[in-house]
Amino acid sequence: MSAERQKDALDEAAEWFFRQGDCPLAPDDHKRFDQWLAASPEHRTAYDEVSRTWTELARIAPPPLPRPVPPVGTRRPFARVAASAGTIAALLLVAAWSFDLPTRLRADAYTATGETRSLTLADGSTVELNSSSAIAVDYSDAARSVTLLKGEAVFTVAPDKTRSFKVLSGDGEATALGTIYDVRDGEDGSTVTVLESQVRVSSTDNAFSSVTLSAGEQVRYDAGGMGTVTRVDVASEAAWRRGKLIFIERPLGSVVEELNRHHRGIIRIVGDDLRDRRINGVFELADIATAVDTLETSLGIRSTRLGNYMIVLHR
Structure with missing residues (x-):
């Protein structure tokens, strides 16, 4: 057609x-x-x-x-x-x-669409919450545990030789080995990216697979198990901390998922072939509508819109 x-x-x-x-x-x-x-x-x-x-x-x-x-x-x-x-x-x-009350009631910290937030935990560790994200904190004398209920967060872990620090997300967990790392809960599973030092990532599939990541490495896992470890540009992966989104050879489907996290509305794609188109670009978080305009121009595609609240991308 x-x-x-x-x-x-x-x-x-x-x-x-x-x-x-x-x-x-x-x-x-x-x-x-x-x-x-x-x-x-x-x-x-x-x-x-x-x-x-x-x-x-x-x-x-x-x-x-x-x-x-x-x-x-x-x-x-x-x-x-x-x-x-x-x-x-x-x-x-x-x-x-x-207003996502079920998640809000479980969360110790929550960000709405378009909002980011930094907070310091009881042990001195810091958390930077991306837009549309939430965490629940469970500290005890024996361990430090944070559950990423949704969205994305960067964790800077305070040293504590007596208690481990782990982030639970989806079908696995990421345990800090003295580090800074990013955890994202997405439609295709959870992704862990190490910004500094090392992290041990474990999935709770039948084999309970585990891998140790170093700075600049990333892995995704889901209910089916652990994916392949890849090298990434950490400045691009965590660019949202600077008010930007940077995509390097990312599928359009993944790009739109990220834009939706920051957009007060819905952006959808018609056509699986479009979802797989690779994107390179730098966008401002404060202007998602312009980012969509840029995608249309660069890919030679069109959109049908109800204002900026409902945007359907198609050929």
Whole structure:
């Protein structure tokens, strides 16, 4: 399908989707919608993409305002109470989802989208939290443990010969050997990058594999086990600490995942072939919209947008 046809399909899909937002389609309109879906497989793909993207956007959008309360006397008292309770419950559920309350309740430190934060732990170790990240701290007389609940953080570990320092993320953990290191929890597993000294990384797969990384080395692990150790440019990997994102031969899918971490909205890609396109670039964290514009220009692709809150990248 040509780029123009794909854009048309996405635009038409968005129109059909939002027409159904407030109330069901009239019978004649519903028939035309079914005919449009059946006319081409690309129509179904485009509609599913718009639907998924809007659902994800709803998770971070502010909760809707409650509807006006009907005049007194228009409902029986029990009905009014039940309706009010239902409205409150719905608003609470939306708020809980929107503000990520389950994670916030577990976390000792949390950053919202677009926010970074530095903090000092009880032992003098420091943590730099990237955007949309959270940690839970569990210190005892025998050990120091930090769980990365989501996102990314850089840990600078204070020496303590009597207690180890480890970061738990996903299906494994990274134990400091006197060091500075970055741990990222992503869609494709957890990634550990050593900025200074050494770290022992262990995955909790059946084989319980383990590897020791030195400065400038990185490894990814998931439920399937440990990946291959690679050499990386540590200045690029932790550039977010300086307000930048630097990508060297990174797949577009990985780049967009990182942009989404800092963007108050949703960016999605249509087409697996686009996800694999390699990217080199330097972007400012303060201007994600311009970063997307740059990706469009450099890759020769297009976007369909609902403001800057919903951006779909496609050919």
